[in-house]
Amino acid sequence: xxSLDQLDLYHFDDLLSDEERMVRDAVREWVDGRIMPYIExxxxxxxxxxxxxxxxxxxxxxxxxxxxxxxxGLGAVAAGLINQELERGDSGLRSFVSVQSSLVIxxxxxxxxxxxxxxWITKLGSGEAVGCFGLTEPDFGSNPGGMRTNAVRNSKxxxxxxxxxxxxNGCLADVAVVWAKTDDGIRGFLVERGTPGFxxxxxxxxxxxxxxxxxxxxxxxxxxxxxxxxxxxxxxxNPLMCLTQARYGxxxxxxxxxxxxxxxxxxxxxxxxxxxxxxxxxxxIQQQKLVNMYNEIVKGQLLVLQLGRxxxxxxxxxxxxxxxxxxNVWTARECARLAREIHGANGIVNEYPxxxxxxxxESVLTYEGTHDIHTLVIGQYVxxxxxxxxxxxx
Numbered sequence: 109x110x111s112l113d114q115l116d117l118y119h120f121d122d123l124l125s126d127e128e129r130m131v132r133d134a135v136r137e138w139v140d141g142r143i144m145p146y147i148e149x150x151x152x153x154x155x156x157x158x159x160x161x162x163x164x165x166x167x168x169x170x171x172x173x174x175x176x177x178x179x180x181g182l183g184a185v186a187a188g189l190i191n192q193e194l195e196r197g198d199s200g201l202r203s204f205v206s207v208q209s210s211l212v213i214x215x216x217x218x219x220x221x222x223x224x225x226x227x228w229i230t231k232l233g234s235g236e237a238v239g240c241f242g243l244t245e246p247d248f249g250s251n252p253g254g255m256r257t258n259a260v261r262n263s264k265x266x267x268x269x270x271x272x273x274x275x276x277n278g279c280l281a282d283v284a285v286v287w288a289k290t291d292d293g294i295r296g297f298l299v300e301r302g303t304p305g306f307x308x309x310x311x312x313x314x315x316x317x318x319x320x321x322x323x324x325x326x327x328x329x330x331x332x333x334x335x336x337x338x339x340x341x342x343x344x345x346n347p348l349m350c351l352t353q354a355r356y357g358x359x360x361x362x363x364x365x366x367x368x369x370x371x372x373x374x375x376x377x378x379x380x381x382x383x384x385x386x387x388x389x390x391x392x393i394q395q396q397k398l399v400n401m402y403n404e405i406v407k408g409q410l411l412v413l414q415l416g417r418x419x420x421x422x423x424x425x426x427x428x429x430x431x432x433x434x435x436n437v438w439t440a441r442e443c444a445r446l447a448r449e450i451h452g453a454n455g456i457v458n459e460y461p462x463x464x465x466x467x468x469x470e471s472v473l474t475y476e477g478t479h480d481i482h483t484l485v486i487g488q489y490v491x492x493x494x495x496x497x498x499x500x501x502x
Contacts, residue, residue, distance in 0.1 A: 112371050115402065120409055124185065131186045135193040138167060143197045148458040151198065151318045158280065161204075165235030169194070169205050171213040177229035179213070185416035188360035195361030196368045199468035200320030202361040207276045208232060210353035212239030215285050215296055218349075219340030224298060228283060240281035242272035242299075242325050243347050249274075250481050252287070253344050257327065259288040259297060265334040266290075268297065268305070268327040274475070278323025279308045285338075286325070287347050296338035296346060305330030316471040318464075352426045355476050356419060359432035362472060363408045365440040365465050369447040370401045372461055376451055388450070397446045404439040411435060427489045434482035440469045 113121075121129060142160065150157060164170055168180040172190050175181035182190075187209075195202035213232050216224055231237035248254040257270025268288055278284070284299045284306075299306055311322040338346075377389035377398060388394045415432050418424040444466035448455040455462040473479050488494045 110374070112367055112374075112402075112405070118406055118410065120406075120413070123413060124189075125183075128183070128186045128189060131182065132189040132193055135167065135169065135190050136196070138163075139193055139197040139201070143201060147198050147319065148461070148464065151200070151464050152458055154314070154318045156200070156204075156280070156319060156321050161235040161238065163235075164205065165233065170235055171209045171229070171233040173209065174213060174217055176217070177225065177233060179229070179233045183416075184356070184419035185413065188357065188412055188416045191357040191361040192364035192367070194364065196364035198319050198464070199361065199365060199472055200317045202357070202364070203276050203317065203320050206354050206357045206361070207241055208239055210357055211241035211350050212283070212285055214353050215241075215338060215341075215346065215350050216298070219296060219338040219346060220298075221335065221339050223335065224338070228298070231282075237282040238277055238280045240275050240277040240284045240323070240325075241347075241350065242275055242278075242284050242286040243351075244272060244274050244475075246271055246273045246324075250478060252347065253294075255287065255289060255294070257286070257288045259290050259295065259332070259337075261291075262331075264331055266297065266332040266336060268299065268330040268332055270327050272325040274311065275308075275323045275325055277321055278325055279310050280321050281308075284325060285350075286327070293343045294341075294347070296341040297332060297336050298338065299327070299330065299332065299336065303330055303332065316467040318467075348426075351476055352429050355429045355433040356415065356424070358472060358476055359415065359429065359436045360412045362433075362436040362440040362469070363405060363412060365469055365472075366401065366405050366408065366436070366443040368461060369440070369443040369465055370398070370405060373401065373447045373450045374398060376454070376460070394450060397450055401443045401446055404442065408436045408439045427485060430477065430482040430485040433477065434479055434486065437469065437473050438479065440465075441473060444469050 169190055171179040172182045173184060173187035191202050194205055213229060216228055228237060232239055243252050245255050245257060259266045259268045270288060282301050286297045286299050287294055288297060305328050307326045309324045311324060314322060377394050378387050380388045382388050411432050415424060415428055447462045448466055451460055451462050454460055484495045
């Protein structure tokens with residue numbers, strides 16, 4: 109059977125450097141050998157094997173796109189390819205790395221004090237420590253500016269109260285990057301595991317991202333020292349900048365999910381025999397589905413490659429990231445739907461990866477900005493008219 113890598117109509121590999129191809133292939137080899145033999149059982153059981161965290165650190169997957177503190181300092185495209193290969197395995201695997209890299213290492217590096225960087229960055233990059241990112245709340249997802257979590261100064265530092273919901277890595281985290289309202293606006297805080305008044309509760313009953321640990325963070329009169337604040341944070345723009353970093357990785361990761369669905373579908377269609385001893389790949393409708401999947405994957409790859417080159421040049425805008433996240437997650441969702449059709453009844457059992465990816469991509473469609481929110485971001489870019497806020501009363 110021909111693989112997706114052999115179906116390179118636009119010579120995508122020729123657009124990559126030797127280092128970028130080497131990084132991609134190394135991550136693919138690790139995912140294929142270390143994750144794929146067990147991922148269906150892990151996802152079915154709803155477990156995350158923490159022993160793989162230091163392995164990811166050794167492979168330089170954590171904080172790959174950043175420099176200093178023993179981080180690898182890879183280019184944006186190489187870091188993107190890491191996300192592609194991780195999500196080719198499972199969205200939960202890529203989610204762990206995205207949070208650790210873009211939502212924990214990035215804000216500490218960007219707005220943290222020297223002491224905070226010295227304490228956490230090397231440990232986070234090696235996998236010795238795990239972090240999480242507390243922005244979303246039970247009542248405020250797409251509107252983070254409405255958050256109720258607040259931090260008030262007292263003689264000892266800060267008192268933090270509030271709740272955060274749908275937090276990847278929450279119950280695993282040694283440190284949480286938490287965003288809260290203060291008298292000076294929204295600021296970031298580092299809250300360590302074991303701090304009195306800080307508890308975590310794992311979200312149960314998930315049909316999606318079962319391989320990932322998703323938690324609620326609760327702060328009840330949580331006393332923080334003065335140096336818990338990220339001193340460089342100045343407002344809501346700071347967590348939104350973190351989300352731009354994460355969405356960049358998601359745009360690459362979603363293409364990995366789509367690739368997994370195409371590979372599984374092409375293999376199944378060429379092996380499944382129906383009607384006069386021919387594989388179902390010989391029939392027109394199935395070929396149309398495979399072509400639709402391949403067509404969108406090729407476009408999505410070229411889209412994120414250009415986005416990565418822009419990121420490396422410092423010309424990437426948040427609107428460009430929104431377009432890529434919106435397009436490529438939609439592509440992955442469509443590929444999962446078509447894969448389910450091609451696999452027929454076999455598409456719902458965990459002998460095949462289809463239903464796992466299909467359920468996962470529903471979460472990816474929602475987090476880090478829903479499909480609709482990114483539509484409105486691009487809508488504002490196109491029309492110059494923001495649609496997020498209601499018109500002023502007359």
